Amino acid sequence: MGGEEDRPEIVLVPGFMQGGRSWAAVIARIARRYRAVALDHRAHDFEGRLAEIEAAAASGAALVGYSLGGRLALHAALRAAPQAERYGAVVLLGASAGIEDPAMRTERRADDELLAAWIESQPVDAVVDRWERTPALAGQPAELVAAQRADRLAHDPGRLAELLRSAGQGALRPVWDRLAELRTPLLALAGDRDPSFVEAAERIAALAPRGHARTIPDAGHAAHLEQPDAFVAALLEFLDEHLGERVLVDDDA
Numbered sequence: 001m002g003g004e005e006d007r008p009e010i011v012l013v014p015g016f017m018q019g020g021r022s023w024a025a026v027i028a029r030i031a032r033r034y035r036a037v038a039l040d041h042r043a044h045d046f047e048g049r050l051a052e053i054e055a056a057a058a059s060g061a062a063l064v065g066y067s068l069g070g071r072l073a074l075h076a077a078l079r080a081a082p083q084a085e086r087y088g089a090v091v092l093l094g095a096s097a098g099i100e101d102p103a104m105r106t107e108r109r110a111d112d113e114l115l116a117a118w119i120e121s122q123p124v125d126a127v128v129d130r131w132e133r134t135p136a137l138a139g140q141p142a143e144l145v146a147a148q149r150a151d152r153l154a155h156d157p158g159r160l161a162e163l164l165r166s167a168g169q170g171a172l173r174p175v176w177d178r179l180a181e182l183r184t185p186l187l188a189l190a191g192d193r194d195p196s197f198v199e200a201a202e203r204i205a206a207l208a209p210r211g212h213a214r215t216i217p218d219a220g221h222a223a224h225l226e227q228p229d230a231f232v233a234a235l236l237e238f239l240d241e242h243l244g245e246r247v248l249v250d251d252d253a
Contacts, residue, residue, distance in 0.1 A: 007035040008088065008243040009061040013053060013069030014039060015094075015222070017131055017160065019151045022066075025228040030236065034062075034243075039069075044159035046167040050076055062089040062239060066224060067136075068167060070095025074175065074204075081181040089242045090182075091235060093189045094136075094221045096200040097207075098174025109170025116161035116168075127160065128152040136221040139193060144225055179207035186211045187238040191219030191226065212238065 010030065012023040020038035027036045037056055043049050053076045057063060065073030070092035080086035099105040119127050131137075131152065132145055165171060186208045188201035192215045205213035214234045216223035224231045 007033065008239070009058050010034045010036045010239070011053065011057045011061050011063050012036055012038040013063065013065035013073050014041070015067035015069050016163070017128070017152045017155055018066070018069075018148070019154065021151055022148065022225065026064075026224055026232055026235070029228065029232040030239075033236070034239065037061075044156075044162045046072075046075075046163075046172070049163075049167065050079065054080075057087065060085060060088045062091065062243060063087055064091040064093075064235065065095065066093045067095060067221065068163075071098075071169075071172065072167065075172075077182055077184050077186070078175055078178050081178075081183065084183050087184050089185045089187070089239060091187045091189065091238065092201070092204065093224060093231070094191070094194060094197045095188070095204075096169070096197065097176045097179060097204055098172055099169055100174045100176060105170055105174070107170075109168070112164050112168040112170045116164045119164070120158045120161035122157055124153055124155060124157050127155075127157050136194075139220045140222065140226060148225070176203070176207065179204060179211070180209060182208045183210065185238070185242040187234070188213045189216060189223065189231070189234060191216045191221060191223040193218070193220045194223075197221065214238075 014022050020040040023038040027038060030036060039052060039056060041049050041052055043052055049072055053072060063073040063076060073090055074092060074095060077087055077090045099108055128149060188204040190197035190201040198215055201213040205211035216227050216230050219227040
Protein backbone atom coordinates (compact mmCIF):
# COMPACT_ATOMS: atom_id res chain seq x y z
CA MET A 1 0.00 0.00 0.00
CA GLY A 2 1.28 3.46 -0.81
CA GLY A 3 2.16 5.91 1.92
CA GLU A 4 0.31 9.07 2.80
CA GLU A 5 2.60 11.14 0.59
CA ASP A 6 1.85 8.92 -2.44
CA ARG A 7 -1.87 9.61 -2.45
CA PRO A 8 -3.41 12.33 -4.59
CA GLU A 9 -4.22 15.48 -2.66
CA ILE A 10 -7.77 16.76 -2.32
CA VAL A 11 -8.26 20.33 -1.05
CA LEU A 12 -11.68 20.77 0.55
CA VAL A 13 -13.01 24.34 0.56
CA PRO A 14 -15.79 25.11 3.08
CA GLY A 15 -18.87 27.23 2.59
CA PHE A 16 -19.92 30.44 4.31
CA MET A 17 -19.88 30.16 8.13
CA GLN A 18 -18.13 26.78 7.93
CA GLY A 19 -14.65 25.52 8.74
CA GLY A 20 -12.52 22.53 7.97
CA ARG A 21 -14.42 20.30 10.39
CA SER A 22 -17.49 20.52 8.14
CA TRP A 23 -15.69 18.05 5.85
CA ALA A 24 -15.09 15.43 8.57
CA ALA A 25 -17.65 12.93 7.26
CA VAL A 26 -16.18 13.18 3.76
CA ILE A 27 -12.58 12.84 4.97
CA ALA A 28 -13.44 9.72 6.96
CA ARG A 29 -14.80 8.10 3.80
CA ILE A 30 -11.96 9.01 1.40
CA ALA A 31 -8.91 8.89 3.68
CA ARG A 32 -7.64 5.49 2.55
CA ARG A 33 -7.52 6.60 -1.08
CA TYR A 34 -6.83 10.33 -0.98
CA ARG A 35 -4.90 12.76 1.19
CA ALA A 36 -7.42 15.39 2.22
CA VAL A 37 -6.61 18.96 3.23
CA ALA A 38 -9.66 20.71 4.71
CA LEU A 39 -9.16 24.47 4.74
CA ASP A 40 -9.73 26.63 7.79
CA HIS A 41 -9.49 30.02 6.15
CA ARG A 42 -7.65 32.86 7.86
CA ALA A 43 -8.49 35.41 5.17
CA HIS A 44 -11.95 36.94 5.03
CA ASP A 45 -11.97 38.43 1.56
CA PHE A 46 -12.18 36.96 -1.93
CA GLU A 47 -8.59 37.51 -3.01
CA GLY A 48 -7.21 36.35 0.33
CA ARG A 49 -9.17 33.11 0.20
CA LEU A 50 -8.11 32.43 -3.38
CA ALA A 51 -4.50 32.88 -2.30
CA GLU A 52 -5.02 30.40 0.53
CA ILE A 53 -6.45 27.82 -1.87
CA GLU A 54 -3.52 28.28 -4.23
CA ALA A 55 -1.02 27.99 -1.37
CA ALA A 56 -2.65 24.85 0.06
CA ALA A 57 -3.00 22.94 -3.21
CA ALA A 58 0.02 21.05 -4.50
CA SER A 59 0.42 20.81 -8.26
CA GLY A 60 -2.15 18.35 -9.60
CA ALA A 61 -4.35 18.46 -6.50
CA ALA A 62 -8.12 18.27 -6.85
CA LEU A 63 -10.27 21.13 -5.54
CA VAL A 64 -13.61 20.29 -3.91
CA GLY A 65 -15.74 23.26 -2.83
CA TYR A 66 -19.20 23.69 -1.33
CA SER A 67 -21.43 26.74 -1.98
CA LEU A 68 -19.21 29.81 -1.46
CA GLY A 69 -16.28 27.40 -1.41
CA GLY A 70 -17.42 26.05 -4.76
CA ARG A 71 -17.39 29.55 -6.24
CA LEU A 72 -13.89 30.05 -4.89
CA ALA A 73 -12.73 26.70 -6.29
CA LEU A 74 -14.15 27.57 -9.70
CA HIS A 75 -12.46 30.97 -9.73
CA ALA A 76 -9.17 29.38 -8.64
CA ALA A 77 -9.41 26.87 -11.48
CA LEU A 78 -10.19 29.59 -14.03
CA ARG A 79 -7.30 31.69 -12.79
CA ALA A 80 -5.02 28.71 -13.40
CA ALA A 81 -6.63 27.77 -16.73
CA PRO A 82 -3.49 28.55 -18.80
CA GLN A 83 -1.60 26.00 -16.64
CA ALA A 84 -3.38 22.85 -17.80
CA GLU A 85 -1.94 20.60 -15.08
CA ARG A 86 -2.25 22.99 -12.10
CA TYR A 87 -5.31 21.17 -10.71
CA GLY A 88 -6.08 17.54 -11.36
CA ALA A 89 -9.85 17.98 -11.04
CA VAL A 90 -12.47 20.38 -9.72
CA VAL A 91 -15.66 19.36 -7.90
CA LEU A 92 -18.37 21.90 -7.12
CA LEU A 93 -21.33 21.30 -4.80
CA GLY A 94 -24.23 23.75 -4.65
CA ALA A 95 -22.32 26.36 -6.63
CA SER A 96 -23.06 28.69 -9.51
CA ALA A 97 -20.91 30.58 -12.02
CA GLY A 98 -22.61 33.82 -11.01
CA ILE A 99 -25.60 36.08 -11.59
CA GLU A 100 -25.59 37.18 -15.23
CA ASP A 101 -28.37 39.77 -15.29
CA PRO A 102 -26.83 43.13 -14.24
CA ALA A 103 -30.01 44.35 -12.56
CA MET A 104 -30.40 41.13 -10.59
CA ARG A 105 -26.73 41.24 -9.57
CA THR A 106 -27.08 44.84 -8.42
CA GLU A 107 -30.15 43.90 -6.40
CA ARG A 108 -28.36 40.94 -4.86
CA ARG A 109 -25.37 43.10 -3.96
CA ALA A 110 -27.68 45.60 -2.22
CA ASP A 111 -29.34 42.76 -0.31
CA ASP A 112 -25.93 41.36 0.65
CA GLU A 113 -24.85 44.80 1.88
CA LEU A 114 -27.92 45.05 4.11
CA LEU A 115 -27.20 41.59 5.48
CA ALA A 116 -23.51 42.40 5.98
CA ALA A 117 -24.36 45.59 7.87
CA TRP A 118 -26.74 43.63 10.09
CA ILE A 119 -24.19 40.85 10.69
CA GLU A 120 -21.43 43.21 11.82
CA SER A 121 -23.81 44.90 14.28
CA GLN A 122 -24.84 41.67 16.02
CA PRO A 123 -23.33 39.17 18.45
CA VAL A 124 -22.30 35.95 16.75
CA ASP A 125 -25.03 33.85 18.38
CA ALA A 126 -27.71 36.07 16.80
CA VAL A 127 -25.98 35.74 13.42
CA VAL A 128 -25.87 31.96 13.76
CA ASP A 129 -29.53 31.80 14.81
CA ARG A 130 -30.53 33.70 11.67
CA TRP A 131 -28.23 31.68 9.40
CA GLU A 132 -29.64 28.40 10.65
CA ARG A 133 -33.08 29.55 9.48
CA THR A 134 -31.96 30.40 5.94
CA PRO A 135 -34.14 28.66 3.33
CA ALA A 136 -31.09 27.04 1.69
CA LEU A 137 -30.61 24.91 4.80
CA ALA A 138 -34.27 23.99 5.27
CA GLY A 139 -34.90 20.32 5.82
CA GLN A 140 -31.68 19.56 7.68
CA PRO A 141 -32.27 17.36 10.75
CA ALA A 142 -31.96 19.14 14.09
CA GLU A 143 -28.98 17.00 15.07
CA LEU A 144 -27.11 18.00 11.91
CA VAL A 145 -27.77 21.68 12.57
CA ALA A 146 -26.59 21.27 16.17
CA ALA A 147 -23.41 19.50 15.07
CA GLN A 148 -22.40 22.51 12.94
CA ARG A 149 -23.18 25.16 15.57
CA ALA A 150 -19.81 25.20 17.35
CA ASP A 151 -17.95 25.98 14.11
CA ARG A 152 -20.42 28.71 13.24
CA LEU A 153 -20.12 30.32 16.67
CA ALA A 154 -16.35 30.49 16.22
CA HIS A 155 -16.68 33.10 13.46
CA ASP A 156 -16.27 36.84 13.93
CA PRO A 157 -19.29 38.81 12.64
CA GLY A 158 -17.15 41.62 11.26
CA ARG A 159 -15.09 39.19 9.20
CA LEU A 160 -18.19 37.40 7.96
CA ALA A 161 -19.52 40.76 6.76
CA GLU A 162 -16.22 41.44 4.98
CA LEU A 163 -16.40 38.07 3.24
CA LEU A 164 -19.99 38.63 2.12
CA ARG A 165 -19.10 42.01 0.65
CA SER A 166 -16.16 40.67 -1.36
CA ALA A 167 -17.22 37.12 -2.28
CA GLY A 168 -21.03 37.15 -2.22
CA GLN A 169 -22.90 36.39 -5.42
CA GLY A 170 -23.69 40.06 -5.86
CA ALA A 171 -20.03 41.04 -5.59
CA LEU A 172 -18.49 38.63 -8.07
CA ARG A 173 -18.52 39.01 -11.83
CA PRO A 174 -20.25 36.00 -13.45
CA VAL A 175 -17.89 33.61 -15.24
CA TRP A 176 -20.25 31.60 -17.43
CA ASP A 177 -18.52 33.05 -20.50
CA ARG A 178 -15.15 31.74 -19.28
CA LEU A 179 -16.07 28.11 -18.61
CA ALA A 180 -14.96 27.09 -22.11
CA GLU A 181 -11.39 27.98 -21.06
CA LEU A 182 -11.37 25.30 -18.39
CA ARG A 183 -9.55 22.15 -19.49
CA THR A 184 -9.53 20.62 -16.01
CA PRO A 185 -12.00 17.76 -15.43
CA LEU A 186 -14.97 19.23 -13.59
CA LEU A 187 -17.88 17.66 -11.71
CA ALA A 188 -20.82 19.88 -10.72
CA LEU A 189 -23.05 18.39 -8.02
CA ALA A 190 -26.30 19.49 -6.39
CA GLY A 191 -28.88 17.96 -4.10
CA ASP A 192 -32.11 17.04 -5.83
CA ARG A 193 -34.05 19.29 -3.40
CA ASP A 194 -31.95 22.30 -4.48
CA PRO A 195 -33.44 22.95 -7.95
CA SER A 196 -31.74 26.23 -8.80
CA PHE A 197 -28.35 24.64 -8.20
CA VAL A 198 -29.31 21.49 -10.10
CA GLU A 199 -29.94 23.78 -13.06
CA ALA A 200 -26.65 25.62 -12.45
CA ALA A 201 -24.72 22.33 -12.20
CA GLU A 202 -26.13 21.07 -15.48
CA ARG A 203 -25.32 24.33 -17.24
CA ILE A 204 -21.77 24.46 -15.84
CA ALA A 205 -21.19 20.88 -17.01
CA ALA A 206 -22.52 21.70 -20.49
CA LEU A 207 -20.22 24.71 -20.89
CA ALA A 208 -17.00 23.27 -19.43
CA PRO A 209 -15.19 21.15 -22.04
CA ARG A 210 -14.60 18.30 -19.56
CA GLY A 211 -17.65 18.96 -17.43
CA HIS A 212 -20.02 16.46 -15.82
CA ALA A 213 -23.08 16.94 -13.61
CA ARG A 214 -24.65 14.67 -11.01
CA THR A 215 -27.61 15.05 -8.65
CA ILE A 216 -27.48 13.70 -5.10
CA PRO A 217 -30.78 12.01 -4.17
CA ASP A 218 -32.79 13.15 -1.14
CA ALA A 219 -30.46 16.07 -0.41
CA GLY A 220 -30.76 19.82 -0.19
CA HIS A 221 -28.04 22.44 -0.52
CA ALA A 222 -25.49 20.79 1.79
CA ALA A 223 -25.50 17.30 0.27
CA HIS A 224 -22.07 16.42 1.72
CA LEU A 225 -23.58 16.80 5.20
CA GLU A 226 -27.10 15.54 4.52
CA GLN A 227 -26.19 12.49 2.40
CA PRO A 228 -22.46 11.91 2.88
CA ASP A 229 -22.45 8.35 1.53
CA ALA A 230 -24.13 9.33 -1.75
CA PHE A 231 -21.98 12.45 -2.06
CA VAL A 232 -18.76 10.50 -1.50
CA ALA A 233 -19.83 7.78 -3.94
CA ALA A 234 -20.21 10.41 -6.69
CA LEU A 235 -16.99 12.14 -5.63
CA LEU A 236 -14.90 8.95 -5.62
CA GLU A 237 -16.26 7.73 -8.93
CA PHE A 238 -15.17 10.99 -10.52
CA LEU A 239 -11.81 11.30 -8.74
CA ASP A 240 -10.90 7.68 -9.38
CA GLU A 241 -11.54 8.18 -13.09
CA HIS A 242 -9.35 11.27 -13.34
CA LEU A 243 -6.76 10.69 -10.62
CA GLY A 244 -7.09 6.91 -10.39
CA GLU A 245 -3.68 6.03 -11.75
CA ARG A 246 -2.19 7.77 -8.72
CA VAL A 247 -4.34 5.98 -6.10
CA LEU A 248 -1.89 3.49 -4.62
CA VAL A 249 -4.07 1.38 -2.32
CA ASP A 250 -5.24 -2.20 -2.39
CA ASP A 251 -8.51 -3.32 -3.97
CA ASP A 252 -10.24 -3.56 -0.57
CA ALA A 253 -9.73 0.12 0.31
